[in-house]
Amino acid sequence: MGLLYDLSTEYKTLSIVGMAKNAGKTTALNYLIEEADDEMIRLGITSTGRDGETSDLVTGTEKPRVYLYEDTIVSVPAQLYELAEAGLEILELTKFGTAIGDIMLCRVVESGYVQIAGPVATADNKKMCARMFDFGAELILIDGAIDRKSIAAPETSDAIILSTGAVLSRSLKKVVEETSHIVNLYRLPELEDETARKALAETRGEERVTLIDRDGGVQRLELATGLGGSRFIDDAITEDTQYVYIPGAFTNSVIADIQPEKLKRVRFILKDPTRIFINVMDWRQLIKRGFSVSVLKNIRIAAVTVNPFSPGGYSFEHGVLRDTMQEALPDIPVIDVRM
Template sequence: MRNVYEFIEKYKRLSIIGMEKNVGKTTLLNKLINDVGSKKILGITSIGRDGEDIDVVTSTDKPRIYIRRGSIIATGRDCLSKCDITKEILYVTDFTTPMGDIVIIRALSDGYVDIAGPSYNKQVKEIISLMENFGSELTIIDGALSRKSTAISDVSDATILATGAALSLDMLKVVEETKKTVNFLMLEDFKERAEEIKKDFETVKALYIKRDGSKTYIDVNNSVDLAKKIKENLTDEVEYFCIRGAITEKIMETFIETRGCFLNLNIIVEDGTKFFIDNGLYNKAKMCGIKFKVLNKINLLFITCNPHSPLGIDFNKNEFKKRLEEEVSVPVIDVVGDENEIY
């Protein structure tokens, strides 16, 4: 058995992302703060808002974020009045959010905080650097609904994925969706021409790379136009299709419909958070000879499982955890039920 701290002790930047609202991210964050905050100075921020009593999206009760004295927090100016800690303002940024400009503070006492962080990865990285300059030894970024991009390797060193019964009343569906997400997050990185493709992405949305090394650039503004360009340019000479942005159902359906035009195709995306396709399309794509790789590999440490649903219908926690362990290749933890132990 290994405790959570042993998994994260060597990292400086950690992100938490969730499959859905109310799957236990805040509970996990509080557990990390409680267990790790006594060993390291923590820096904490969020993509979006977190820490409020009532979830502003689902209108359900949720746990608040309780921090230790000495922690460094990046949050919106309007959230400061909702933080019941004694605080020292360290820095005021010009990063504007719906909750005001982002302010970096130091907690001079234990207490509850309301956190609303920046919305863009570039800003998140700058905030992290500032908090580290003020003494943060481990920075935790709490991801918001549908914003898994904090998991990518140029923002955080490691990632934890939270899943739970709030995703669906069907346990098997939750397990299957979680398995698919884990598979995408753990995709192998494409090292051979990664820097070259990243440079291409500065000016175009997508490109083909043929087996002879030649390229065809595709610069479009939407998925409909991109689907048309895919059909026009896809041949059996194409080895790689590289895309900046999301792999949507429309794009994936286009490749499946034109499967007779290629032999074995590798689809290269920025990172494993860019896939917005269901299990049916994912499995069909694999059957068509399509493989997926990423430019930025994500270091997924483990997943947490929350058997409780805010709708009042809970899973059997032992069965839920067991089914997840059978389907995913990373450790699984029930933050509350396991008393902070990962098997």
């Protein structure tokens, strides 16, 4: 039994997330689709945006096409239906719209290449996945065709498969370091304090930077985001402050003016790890300074795929990237999808 069979026993929906363009995400998708056919797993295939075209619409670089086997359930916009080389049976015309037409749910009746697309909104994607299960899909793969941060959000799927590779850097060390950083962020601890969780749940209708005291007292600041608000947050933190909830993006500017002793004393809370926009070196410095953070929901990483080749014309020696990445992430399956 292969990787996908093992994953299908634990998850029902998996998002494939690329660390960057040309990190091998579409190659990983094709690898998993082929394995599903071997294991006789009926897949549902969709995307947050559009994928499956022969060249990247942003960079113009050539990219792998998506090949689907018989009985796969796939989402295809009306304007892309005629472009499919596979034989498609239309199961349902949904009301989920895209810039290139409403989404149709189709069953592949003759294997071939398909340009896939799906709704961008997470809520719409979840509803569409439910319909795919109704039509017989056993496992759904969601291709992250828009951007890494949005597709990785925990409400999108049960877990993610993270695709990384040589495109990140000519330095093997840096590729492994940056990938490990993202993995570590995605696996940040979830907030265990139920009193704090309840306090935040009661104020999430209109999100603001929120401070929670040790006795459960709540103070909501007139800040809808922490960006540029570090001086106000610093003024609000007292000896009794235990948590600081930051809605939206979390960057260096959010904490730039918070006094070191206050930064060390409180624990920050974020909705999920995709809100963090801090590089690996700055993050390490924050941790050394005593910074601590929890998330309301973290992200499960089911596997990491590596691509040792870069469109820039350089590559890593066969097996070296995979083996080095596996050493850095010993508890996560690492697959070289190009071999």
